[in-house]
Amino acid sequence: MKKVAIIGGGFGALNVAWQLSNIAGPDKLQINVFEQDQQVAGMAGGFTEKNWAWTLEKHYHHLFAKDRAFQKFLKSLGLEEKLFFKKTKTSTRWQGKNFQLDSALSLLAFQELSLFDRLRTGVVLAFLKILPNGQFLEKYPASVFLQKTMGKKPWQIIWQPLFKSKFSAWAADINMAWFWARIKPRTVKLAYVEGGFQSLASEIQKQLVKKGVKFHLQERVEKIYLPKQAKNNQAYFKLKTKSLKSQNSTTQEKKYDLVISTLPSTQFKKIVALPELKDDHLRGLSAMTMVVRLKESLLPDKIYWLNINEKRWPFLAVVEHNNFIDNKHYNQEHLVYLGRYLSSDEPAYRQSAKTIWQSYLPYLRKLNPNIEQLLIDYRLYKEDFAQPLVKVNHSQHLPKMRTSCPKLYWVSMQHIYPFDRGLNQAIVASNQLVTEIKQDLGL
Ligand SMILES: Cc1cc2nc3c(=O)[nH]c(=O)nc-3n(C[C@H](O)[C@H](O)[C@H](O)COP(=O)(O)OP(=O)(O)OC[C@H]3O[C@@H](n4cnc5c(N)ncnc54)[C@H](O)[C@@H]3O)c2cc1C
Known part of the structure; x- marks a missing residue:
């Protein structure tokens, strides 16, 4: 029996635990999820107030109708009925007015741009929508590509303000593949x-517990000690964890055969020293x-x-x-x-x-x-x-899920590319990680 530690309790981690527990039962893999928070769900987590029936996310969350990986994940849990779809309205605030801008027709009616610019913008958006894979666009900064193809005004009025507020000083550096991947999945x-994403995560947690997965809530991983060859030639990791349940927090050190981190690099590098975590492209x-x-x-x-x-x-x-x-x-x-x-x-x-x-x-x-x-x-x-931050030719700097230390794996929003980070992509990436682990363990 192998002992597995999953660090983090977001949707990526929940999916890894679910997929691994389906491949091998608790007699083969003993899975432990460490989450520093009081509840699972990570960035999609939520809260509730008196007399509310549903939980509400701390940060706005929705899925797109074509987010198939997430839907498949829910189906495998028997929870697909929980998902529902609705049309919504998106508008843009510009010079004191709200303009609906969420369809070809509304773009055509947007008189702040000349008819020529509206048509150009529509053609470029339609091209991006039908393009099956836009990763090759990563060699262009979106700021340059969009100005050249749509025109200066559409860039200045519609896109530049969004890039500036999303990426601050790096707005001009973000690559065009990222923009393609924002347009492509939109429905x-x-x-x-x-019930909200928090209730969903808690429901998934319950199902995982029934499968023998152990949750260590309010338990922060403070340090991963990398394996040294043990006496019986078996390598293992030691995890130092700290319970945050009371003021007199206690620390523990336990051994694991396999460790999976689902943390972003800034948090991951606080607990382990790996050369790849020093890469400046992980900002x-x-x-x-x-x-x-x-x-x-x-x-x-x-x-x-x-x-x-x-x-x-x-x-x-x-x-x-x-x-x-x-x-x-x-x-x-x-x-x-x-x-x-x-x-x-x-x-x-x-x-x-x-x-x-x-x-x-x-x-x-x-x-x-x-x-x-x-x-x-x-x-x-x-x-x-x-x-x-995904700059020009970002694919050359993507971190690997198999880290430089054997049996220490890493999946996070920084492994998602060119699509933007999100719940569906967290499932796509964590599925890929499980495939790699399966190969490595011969499961
Ligand atoms: C403002 C905002 C809006 C968003 N909107 C959407 C949306 O509309 N649709 C969508 O699909 N996605 C959206 N997302 C993205 C989505 O929330 C994330 O992609 C997804 O939740 C990432 O899941 P994860 O499991 O990879 O990581 P996380 O959810 O970040 O999970 C990591 C977990 O690790 C825990 N942790 C950290 N350090 C330690 C430690 N040392 N020990 C133990 N635990 C630790 C954290 O507490 C956290 O729970 C949004 C995100 C933000 C910030």
Whole structure:
């Protein structure tokens, strides 16, 4: 029997545990999941409030209708019925007005651009949509490619503000394959799960426990000691873990035959010294999301997603969850996300929820002058590593899932490319990892 440690309890880790436990029962693989948080689900995790029937994600989450890997994962768990699909409305805020921009027709009606520019933009988007694989586009910076093909104005009005707020100082460096992969999987209908992604993850956890998987919640892995040849010639890892359950936290050291990390490089390199973790191409940005609970709707006309293309606004998107999901599940409250990406060394990243709220208020008043009367509460969530930076020819710098240390594996959002990180891709990547482990162990 081999002892396996999976570090992290996000959807990638849950899928690895599920797939491995299907291949080999607890008599062959004893699987342990270590999660520092009180609950599984990672960045897709959520919370609930009094009288809410469903959990709500800390950061806005939806799936696309064609996210097949995630659907297959749910099917294998017998949970596919939980998924449902709905049409939503996406708009762009530009010079004080909201413009619907989520279809060929709405683009054609967007009079801020000349007819010629609208047509060019539409043709390029249609080309990207039908292109089966756009990875070859990685040799071009999206900023250059889009200006050349769509024109200067569409770049300045529609795309540049989004690149700037998503990638800060690196906006001009992001490659065109990444942009292709943002356009390609988009569907008119979006998908969500009954009960919310946190309830889904907890349900999956229950099924895993029945299969013999052991969860160590609120237990942080602090150090991985790499194997030395043991007396009986069996190599093993030693994990130093710290229980966060009480103030008098305890540390433990235990042995494992195989270790799988699902952490981003910034967190992984804190617990192990591997040469590949020093690569500068592994850089990424942090995310900061404010969740606002309101008595009434904030956005007009049932807009679900509002891209903020205004200069100097502090957030890049306003996402009104209940213009997608019925607010009867949340005690009739209206829940709105204010999303933002930034470098973790920017002073704003360290500001309190109250300071951030005060700095957002003047802009929120422009969206709805009654915002203060509508407010119930707000919460602020931060993720230190939330968005990898994918520059020109990024495929040459992709980290391997088999690390330089045998039997130490790594799967994370930094292994996902050219598609953008997301739940579906976390399943795709973790499936690939399981195939590699299967080969290595001869299972
Ligand atoms: C703002 C925002 C919006 C998003 N929107 C969407 C969306 O609409 N649709 C979509 O599909 N995806 C979306 N995503 C992305 C999605 O959440 C992630 O791709 C996915 O959750 C990643 O799963 P993972 O298992 O790879 O990693 P994670 O979810 O990051 O899991 C890693 C886990 O490791 C734990 N951990 C870290 N260090 C240690 C340690 N030392 N010991 C033990 N545990 C540790 C963490 O607590 C965490 O739970 C969004 C992400 C963000 C930030």
